Amino acid sequence: MTIKNQRNLFDIPEDIAYLNTASLSPSFLSIEEAGIEAIKEKSRPYVIPSSDFFEPVSQLKKQFADIIGADDHNRIASLPSVSYGLANVANNVTLKSTDEILVIDEQFPSNYYIWKRLVETYGASVKVIHQPEDRDNCGQLWNEAILEAINENTALVAMGQIHWANGIIFNLKAIREKTRKHDALLIVDGSQSIGALPFSVKEIQPDALVCAGYKWLFGPYGCAYGYYGPYFDDGVPIEENWSNRLYSENLAGLTDYQPQYKPLASRYNVGENGSFIYVRMQSEALRQVAQFPPDIIQEYCDSISTSAIEELVNLGFYVHKLETRAKHLFGVEIPQDLNIEALKQELAKAKIYVSFRGRYMRLSCHLFNTKHDFNRLVETVKSIMTPA
Incomplete structure (x- = not known):
């Protein structure tokens, strides 16, 4: 093709x-048109059915699940940013003082600060794998250094599929295999790759994948996506919003407070995830990207x-x-x-x-x-x- x-x-x-x-x-021009149409609808709120709080979001999750090769769209969360998605991860991780969180040299700040805060909370440490000085063999040597650094003290590896500044590709499949041997989590930031570089959660099986939606997925600024694996199925989200609870589609019964969340990653959705304007634009963006x-x-x-x-x-x-x-x-x-x-x-x-x-x-x-x-x-x- x-x-x-x-x-x-x-x-x-x-x-x-x-x-x-x-x-x-x-x-895309079609995204602009979708956003304008959604803005016009907001001027006439009486034409927006209550189902629009939920059904378009579900469709959006299915679209993103297809792009990353996930079978179950309930493992997808609608997020406002990568930092929000990573905060949900950190909120469900506990460490020992001997634990290490492994990151890459000059990693994007949103995928560094959260781990710095987490290790400070538990008296653990961040281990940075620096870029090799041998430029001609940088990719191979950097991947080897990452694999070598993963050991019995590694609790979590947080990294991108590629380096956000120079485009070096990391061998996530091999890194995933090594993390499994040491019961370490693999948290992937796909912001600079998902939508433009082949990726499959079936192949890599990360514990979580977070991805900005305004870069290679062409959505509006202020949107992101998260995939959360089985480790986070019973986790605690960083906020409690009404739409993430079971049976929240029944607006008349919202004060029949529900202790249960919706299945799997839905608990991690940001509040107001049914944003009529954003979701319309995001959905059209993912439709275009999928082509x-x-x-x-x-x-x-x-x-x-x-x-x-x-x-x-x-x-x-x-x-x-x-x-x-x-x-x-x-x-x-x-x-x-x-x-x-x-x-x-x-x-x-x-x-x-x-x-x-x-x-x-x-x-x-x-x-x-x-x-x-x-x-x-x-x-x-x-x-x-x-x-x-």
Whole structure:
């Protein structure tokens, strides 16, 4: 299956090179339309049935379950953020003072602070697995270091499927196997991969997966998803909201207080998870995402970026080996003698949008991008490297 450029599905002007989906995705035009229609309905609340508090949310969970290969949508929770989903995890984990929580070097803050707080509560410790200095063998050596670090003291491993700044892919299957040998939990942050890189909960079997919805899943900012495995089936959520209780669909009987939660991960849903506007937009976003298989997205992104990467490498930049990194998101290490601030200014003038993480220029692309976007990036870089 070959996918052609899909820029026509977005409202992105031709003079814009947007290579920053890893920060915030643009909306499909259909998502914008869905949101506008939902806003109009809110102006006429009498047309919104009470079933809209529940049925669209259930459908949304089914859509996300399909994307990650989960059989039961009741294992999916509707969340406002990754940090919220991780807080529910931490709320149901107890540690011993000898326990360690393993994280990756320069992990995204939301997937670090929560574990720092948890270990401080129990007098345990966070163990950081640093990125190897050998750039050419970074992917292999980093994965080996992670596997070696998992031992009898490891209580929990928290990490992404890829590194959010440079795109290095982690071998979650092997890491899962090692955590099982030591009865350690595996908590995955899929924010920079789910929707663009192949992933299956059946294959990896994480104890929990949390994922921002506004990046590669193209939803509005302020939405996220969580998958919670059997370990959390009887857990305690960080908030108590009415809609997560059994039989809450019966609005007339809400004050017949119900001690039981709805099945499995439904207890972890955020309050007001039936947000009419957000759910409508999220559902349309996942409908669009489901039309484009992640392996095809990887193939497309590779096809439009390869020649540009080769040119950047020839100019003194560094990009990790193709077989060790993602193709939709990767870091381009900037030469020491290049003025980053000057580069930022020139890219802004040229209407080229990227992210900077330390000395990495992070490039992230999707089906609306073209070879021309990357060629413009290369030409802009050349312009500041050429003596006046």
